[in-house]
Amino acid sequence: MDKADNRILLKKLVVVTVGMFGFGFAMVPFYYKICEVTGINSGDAQVLARNTQVDTRRTITLEFDANVDAHLPWRFRPLQRSIRLHPGEMVQVLYEVENLSDRDITGQAIPSYGPQLAGRYVKKIECFCFTGQTLKAGEKKQMPVMMVMDPALPNDVHTVTLSYTFFVQPDSGKAAQGGRPAANG
Amino acid sequence: MAHDATHAHDAIPAHDGHGQPGGIMRWLTTTNHKDIGSLYLWFAGTMFLVAGSFALVIRAELFQPGLQVVHPDFFNQMTTLHGLIMVFGVIMPAWAGFANWQIPLMIGAPDMAFPRMNNWGFWLLPVAGFLLLLGLFMPGGAAAGGWTMYPPLFVQGGISYDLTIFAIHILGASSIMGSINIITTVLNMRAPGMTLMKMPLFVWTWLITAYLLIATVPVLAGAVTMLLTDRHFDTHFFNPAGGGDPVMFQHIFWFFGHPEVYILILPAFGVVSQIIPTFARKPLFGYASMVYATASIAILSFIVWAHHMFTVGMPAAAQLFFMYSTMLIAVPTGVKVFNWVATMWKGSMTFETPMLFAIAFVCLFTIGGFSGLVCAMTPVDIQIHDTYYVVAHFHYVLVSGALFAIIAGVYYWLPKWTGHMYDEKLGKLHFWLSVISMNVTFFPMHFLGLAGMPRRYADYALQFAEFNMIASIGAFIFGFSQLIFLAVIIKAIRGGRKASDQVWEGAQGLEWTVPSPAPYHTFETAPVVK
Missing domain, CATH: 1.20.1070 (Rhopdopsin 7-helix transmembrane proteins)
Structure with missing residues (x-):
């Protein structure tokens, strides 16, 4: 060595x-x-995280409808007639509303469903119908609805219609303020 | 280092007058491979009792569901220190001790190649051990982020995490110095006639282990350096807020970590390959295939690391690659187990304590190897990742694998080291208590893991209570049985039946040609191997 x-x-x-x-x-x-x-x-991370809640075997047609009460001078329409979606999938749709009068008005949208039982399976995350909408004179705006169709929707339902009707919220501000002290008192 | 070339080899007194200091300075300044080997082994033994008592704290807390004995944070410190110390402070130093004592004796060299570096390599260890344990007395207690040191915990922790990182640096420096010394000794200082393929298998396995250490310990040093700079110098290797990635630490760590597990077990293969032929009184079956199998395991160990992290979100192709390459390691390992069994086949076997531990090694290590194959399957591993199944698996390969081989090796060479036969009755008692309690401790953990009990928690759901109680009882018996081992060693050092030079009837190799106890200096003129 x-x-x-x-x-x-x-x-x-x-x-x-x-x-x-x-x-x-x-x-x-x-x-x-x-x-x-x-x-x-x-x-x-969204690319990797595949949502296992989506039931891709079923496709539902969701149709949109919009109406305005006769006392309300508004134009109201969905920007898409219908979409196709899987149960469990999150979707966003747009409605357009325009105030045709020369004064500020507050309206409240009320939803209805066809078939009626579908209502409990449409899970809305965001909707213009949650609160009253105030439009200034001549104002026009687009409003979103974000929702998920619950996979528990019965198998025989293939088409769901979602319909909104706008009503005038009469003196909405005053009514709310007037009611509150009474409730608290 | 000029030795008198004329003096006779036999009966050299233990202190042959190199002007050596006595007392504590003898041990602090020694460059003798036998002294340093003993120091390594005593250090490993001491740390074994320390880290073993930490394990008993863990098992005491897990004896019943609920929190009874310690605070959960202290529990986490115990699991972390138990792991770090058992790996870096017990198994690795014990193998370094065996290497220092045995490699020069087995290849006919007078000492290690770099005796002063050898001294330094050892004395770094107590410093690192002190730093690790010092954390217990720091504000916030010792590092509690697990022995794998994953960020973000290891980036966020207090001062004891810095002490741990520094201790890892020092331990790494120590093992690299030891490895360089071993490689140089084995490659340059073999007796004339001892070709590589005539080396005893323990020397072969340590040579390959030393290469693994040199290739991977610096990578670990790099990983903990990154942790340190992330903690104090505003780098963002592992912090996503700064563009880093904590998963990257796992890749770098396990690039070191998987070869590390073979660093812990390859010398065990070597020791068992020395012991089984001795007590079966037959030469080792398939010597060349043993060498090639060891080398294959070492090479494969570099391409399997990600099987420790199947759950981080890898592409399927990577999962398949790491799954198949991991399973491939079963082939050379199977060759080894086959060769040990074939060596015993039709041998004239006797069952002294070293042989009992070696046979227990072959059986129980194989159980650990099989549960390793189960873990290698990606879909299964995703289920049992970080459960007690994994704890059971690696304790079968580390306790009944590496540790049993260390105990077997101590019993096997103790007469050569001390000059006295150990107490065979006590040795057998130690064996039976150890082997039974080890299985009582770790076998139920398979069931706990399959039932979904996660590791590293101080508490558990009620349905796991019975198996945990069984495991805790086994652990306490196992822990206290090791005191018998200590008693056997001290008894053999103090006295006992004189050991012959040959010691074991069937033993082969140069270490059995020197007197018992081995004199302070051996093979100053190299023996010739035919």
Whole structure:
């Protein structure tokens, strides 16, 4: 055994050690490159997270209808006649409403469903019908409805009609304010 | 280091007058491979009792459902320290101790290649052990984020997490120095005539282990360095808020971590391959295939790491790759188990304590290997990830695998180290208590894991109560049985029946040609191997 041989081997092994320390850090860009190439971990969690609640075997036709009470000078219509969706899938639709008069009016939309039993399966997350809508004179705006059709919808229902009717909310502001103290008192 | 070339080999007194200091300074300054080997083994033994008592705290808390014994945060500190110390402070130093004692004796070298570096490599260990345990007395207690040191916990923790990271750096430096020393010794200092394919299998397995250490420990050092800079120097390797990714830590850690498990078990394969031929009185069956199988396991260990993290959201192709490559490791491992069984086949077997532990190793390690195959299957692993099934699996390969092989090796070479035979009756008592209580402790954990009990919690649902109680009873018997082991060792050091140079009738190899106890200096003129 030669001491010089030992020294040479020692140096080689130290080089390997330092190299592997560097390799640990080289794994960082390497890791991001792999993720980029394979498209995983792109930060878009929605791409990876497939919603298992959606029942893709069924497709429901959802039709939209809009009516205005005779006392309300508004024009009201859905921007799409109908859509097709899977139960469990989140959808968003738009309605358009326009105030044809020259004064500010508050209206309240009341939904109804056909068939009637479908009502309890339409789960609305956001709707213009949740509150009264105030339109300034001549104002025109688009309003969304976000909803999910509950997968528990009976199998024999293939088409659901969602209908809204706008009514005047008579003196809505005053009525609400007038009612409250009584309720509290 | 100039030795008198004329003195005789036999009966060299233990202290042959190199002007060595006595007392504590002898141990602090020693460069003798046998002294350093003993230091490593005593350190490992001490830490074994420390980390073992942590395990008993865990099992005491889990004896019944509900929180009775310790605070859940302290429980988490116990699981973390138990894991870190058992891996880095017990199994690895114990193997380094065996390497220091046995490799020069088995290849006919006078000492290790770099004796001073050897001394330094050992004395770093108590420092690292001190830092790990110091965390217990810090505000907030010791690191409690698990031995795998995953962020974000290890980025968010208090000062003891810094101490742990620093301890890992020091432990890594120590093992790299040890490995460089072992590789150089084995490659450059073998006795004339001892070709690589004539080396005892323990030397072979340690040579391959040392290469694994050099290739992977620096990667771990890099990973914990990244944790440290994330904690204090505003880098964002693992912090998503800064564009980092905590999953990346798992990739880097397990790139080290999987070879690490073979670092823990390959020397065990070596020890068992020395013991079984001795007590079966037959040469090892399939020596060359053993060498190639060891090398294949080592190479494959670099391409299987992601099987520890099947649940992070990998593409199916990657899951399939890591599943199949993991299962491939069963082939060389199966070759080894077959060879050990074939060595015993029709041998004139006797069942002294080292052989009993070696046979228990073959049986129980194989159970751990099979549960490893179960875990390798991606769809199954996604179910049992982080459950007690995994805890059962790795304790079967680490306790009845690595630890039993260490115990077997101590019993096997103790007469050579101390010059006295150990107490065979006490040894057998230690064996039977250990092997039964080990199974009582860890076998029920398979059922707990399959039933869905998660690991690393201080409490559990009521339906897991019975199996946990059984496991805790087994753990306490196992823990206290190890005191018998300590008594056997101390008894053999103090005295006992004189051991012959040969010690075991069927033993082969250069270490049995030197006197018992092995003199302070051996093989100053190299023996010739035919």
